[in-house]
Amino acid sequence: MNIVVLVKQVPDTWSERRLRADDSTLDRDAADAVINELDDYAIEEGLRLQEAHGGEVTIVSMGPQKAADAIRKALSMGADKAVHVTDEALRGSDGLVTSAVLASVLGRTGFDLVILGSESTDARMGTLAAMLAERLGVPQMSFASKVETDGSKITIHRQADYGYDTVEGALPAVVSVVEKINEPRYPSFKGIMAAKKKPVETLSLADLGMDASQAGLAASATQVVSFANRPPRAAGTIVTDEGDGGAKAAEFLASRKFI
Amino acid sequence: MAGVEREARDETTAALFALASQIAADELRPRAGAAEQEGRFPREVFATLGKAGLLSLPYPQELGGGGQPYEIYLQVVEELATAWLAIGLGVSVHTLTCFPIATAGTSQQQDRWLPGMLGGDQLGAYCLSEPDSGSDAAGLATRAVPDGDEFVINGVKAWTTHGGQADFYTVFARTSGEPGGPGRAQGISCFHVPAGTAGVSAAPPEHKMGVRSSATAQVRFEAARVSSRQLIGEPGRGFPIALAALDAGRLGIAACATGVAQAALDCAVGYARQRVQFGRPVIDFEGLQFMLADMATAVAAARALYLAAARRKDAGLPYGQQAAMAKLLASDTAMRVSTDAVQVLGGYGYVEDFPAERLMREAKMLQIVEGTNQIQRMVIGRQLARSA
Ligand SMILES: Cc1cc2nc3c(=O)[nH]c(=O)nc-3n(C[C@H](O)[C@H](O)[C@H](O)COP(=O)(O)OP(=O)(O)OC[C@H]3O[C@@H](n4cnc5c(N)ncnc54)[C@H](O)[C@@H]3O)c2cc1C
Numbered sequence: 001m002n003i004v005v006l007v008k009q010v011p012d013t014w015s016e017r018r019l020r021a022d023d024s025t026l027d028r029d030a031a032d033a034v035i036n037e038l039d040d041y042a043i044e045e046g047l048r049l050q051e052a053h054g055g056e057v058t059i060v061s062m063g064p065q066k067a068a069d070a071i072r073k074a075l076s077m078g079a080d081k082a083v084h085v086t087d088e089a090l091r092g093s094d095g096l097v098t099s100a101v102l103a104s105v106l107g108r109t110g111f112d113l114v115i116l117g118s119e120s121t122d123a124r125m126g127t128l129a130a131m132l133a134e135r136l137g138v139p140q141m142s143f144a145s146k147v148e149t150d151g152s153k154i155t156i157h158r159q160a161d162y163g164y165d166t167v168e169g170a171l172p173a174v175v176s177v178v179e180k181i182n183e184p185r186y187p188s189f190k191g192i193m194a195a196k197k198k199p200v201e202t203l204s205l206a207d208l209g210m211d212a213s214q215a216g217l218a219a220s221a222t223q224v225v226s227f228a229n230r231p232p233r234a235a236g237t238i239v240t241d242e243g244d245g246g247a248k249a250a251e252f253l254a255s256r257k258f259i
Numbered sequence: 260m261a262g263v264e265r266e267a268r269d270e271t272t273a274a275l276f277a278l279a280s281q282i283a284a285d286e287l288r289p290r291a292g293a294a295e296q297e298g299r300f301p302r303e304v305f306a307t308l309g310k311a312g313l314l315s316l317p318y319p320q321e322l323g324g325g326g327q328p329y330e331i332y333l334q335v336v337e338e339l340a341t342a343w344l345a346i347g348l349g350v351s352v353h354t355l356t357c358f359p360i361a362t363a364g365t366s367q368q369q370d371r372w373l374p375g376m377l378g379g380d381q382l383g384a385y386c387l388s389e390p391d392s393g394s395d396a397a398g399l400a401t402r403a404v405p406d407g408d409e410f411v412i413n414g415v416k417a418w419t420t421h422g423g424q425a426d427f428y429t430v431f432a433r434t435s436g437e438p439g440g441p442g443r444a445q446g447i448s449c450f451h452v453p454a455g456t457a458g459v460s461a462a463p464p465e466h467k468m469g470v471r472s473s474a475t476a477q478v479r480f481e482a483a484r485v486s487s488r489q490l491i492g493e494p495g496r497g498f499p500i501a502l503a504a505l506d507a508g509r510l511g512i513a514a515c516a517t518g519v520a521q522a523a524l525d526c527a528v529g530y531a532r533q534r535v536q537f538g539r540p541v542i543d544f545e546g547l548q549f550m551l552a553d554m555a556t557a558v559a560a561a562r563a564l565y566l567a568a569a570r571r572k573d574a575g576l577p578y579g580q581q582a583a584m585a586k587l588l589a590s591d592t593a594m595r596v597s598t599d600a601v602q603v604l605g606g607y608g609y610v611e612d613f614p615a616e617r618l619m620r621e622a623k624m625l626q627i628v629e630g631t632n633q634i635q636r637m638v639i640g641r642q643l644a645r646s647a
Contacts, residue, residue, distance in 0.1 A: 072270070076274060181432065185310070186278060186281065186282060186310070187274070187278055187311070188310060188311050188312040189275055189278070189311065189312030189316065189325050189327075190312050190315065191277060191312075192271055192274045192278065193271055195274075196270070196271065
């Protein structure tokens with residue numbers, strides 16, 4: 001099976017994250033860069049499906065030069081090869097542009113299954129799976145907490161508040177995964193050494209037959225117009241217990257719609 | 260906590276260090292405190308380390324290892340020990356147990372045993388010490404008597420790390436001579452003994468002052484039969500193998516000790532920055548800040564010394580004396596820095612809510628194992644007396 005896993009490098013959620021003052025895009029130099037957390041689960045699922053059904057796992061990532069670190073980590077977990085789309089003109093691309101670029105890459109690599117995390121921790125749009133499925137004209141199997149396939153048909157558990165739906169579709173398909181789906185493996189040291197020798201193809205927009213006017217902030221349908229920093233944390237409310245502490249605490253929580 | 264910034268010469272090393280610190284942060288640090296309180300041996304953590312390839316780093320790739328120099332392997336041990344000493348120690352001890360076959364085994368023995376030992380699924384234990392022979396290891400009394408194509412082993416080994424948990428035991432036993440007799444060291448041989456061997460059993464683990472999640476137990480050999488193919492090296496040549504293994508092992512203990520000292524320093528600095536007395540964080544008081552400065556300096560010195568010894572080993576130079584120095588300095592540093600960390604935390608240092616007291620109990624072990632620090636001084640001093 002030809003499995004493609006989409007991987008995004010994001011600023012570490014544990015570090016201070018900022019938007020740039022000049023164009024309100026994410027300041028990717030300000031924070032440590034890591035693999036998007038849910039993508040670890042996507043990679044794991046891809047590797048498990050490969051172990052069960054054979055074939056290859058290809059990592060596809062769009063991002064700046066240093067996204068190569070995220071790609072190398074994915075390869076050291078066991079993926080076979082990678083495609084890195086990197087171009088200065090891509091900076092500031094929104095979901096629509098990103099999906100167009102990735103769809104174009106997927107047209108080159110071909111695929112039976114595209115797996116991605118259901119959202120990234122930086123933009124948190126959670127729409128890429130839908131956009132890709134639409135552009136590629138294949139079923140969208142989103143929010144999967146379980147994936148099964150026989151090579152022609154695919155069945156997932158779609159995670160929901162009330163439990164899950166069982167959704168069936170035909171391959172090829174796009175699957176987005178949630179955290180519940182598996183326990184991602186660590187890279188192994190042998191995997192780290194093997195990753196050095198695995199092929200990584202680097203593509204520019206021109207290689208994909210696209211030009212700069214089709215990408216980046218200018219071509220994006222959405223833009224951040226303005227932003228404000230999170231207000232500093234307000235002083236807490238102290239509830240003095242005069243026999244009615246419980247009721248007062250409950251009232252407070254109800255006023256914030258927690259209960 | 261940002262962690263120790265390590266120098267990695269290339270991307271592979273950087274990725275290895277990142278892997279070690281990720282596993283330390285995700286798998287070790289969150290569990291260490293509770294596991295120490297329960298005294299539960301975390302076999303599953305070793306399975307994770309094995310899968311990640313961290314149980315065989317310094318052995319050649321041709322033998323199934325990671326092919327890493329000690330300089331790099333030891334920093335991984337330090338990283339793990341900083342998060343949880345029982346794990347760093349376990350990795351170091353496992354590495355020690357593979358040393359005899361990897362360095363003195365025949366190629367048949369290496370082909371037969373090493374893939375399993377270095378494959379990540381197995382854990383080893385090292386049986387040298389006995390109830391009546393510790394520092395004077397050459398006085399061991401466990402016997403291996405030849406019987407046709409086999410040896411029959413009888414005796415009791417003491418203080419065995421991973422005793423009762425290990426998949427195999429690297430055992431030193433007497434094939435000739437008497438524990439107190441002349442040439443007693445020349446009567447010792449080394450054997451590879453799988454844990455399932457009939458006649459091998461472990462006593463319940465010792466109740467230790469610290470490092471309780473690491474199992475330490477007596478291992479009994481009662482007419483345990485092993486094939487002569489399990490004899491590692493020549494008969495009677497086991498003691499030099501034991502000492503050579505310990506030279507390398509002491510570097511592992513030094514790395515563990517540096518990790519414990521680093522953890523104590525991190526704990527003390529973190530606390531002193533946020534604890535306010537007399538209207539200021541206590542780290543602003545010179546009396547305390549200078550103490551922390553001495554602690555940080557000692558940790559850096561311990562690390563520098565074990566790395567210097569490791570580079571000698573990696574370059575093929577004699578390093579026994581340097582390994583003894585590193586073990587001595589690093590474990591004394593761990594003891595002093597962890598004791599000072601308790602002091603920095605005041606009353607909070609003396610209770611189990613913070614790791615300081617646990618680190619202090621753990622540090623003590625490192626001054627005793629793989630040669631007490633008196634024995635390290637003996638090793639260092641003898642070289643001084645001998646060399647021109
Ligand atoms: C937690 C733990 C784990 C261990 N794991 C292992 C293991 O996996 N495998 C293994 O084989 N052993 C293991 N040991 C044993 C350890 O190596 C011994 O405890 C150590 O070598 C000291 O031996 P001993 O306890 O018999 O002390 P002794 O040798 O009886 O020493 C008693 C005291 O006398 C001092 N002393 C002895 N001889 C001299 C001398 N010539 N000059 C000056 N002072 C001297 C010592 O420093 C010590 O202070 C472990 C021990 C512990 C506590």
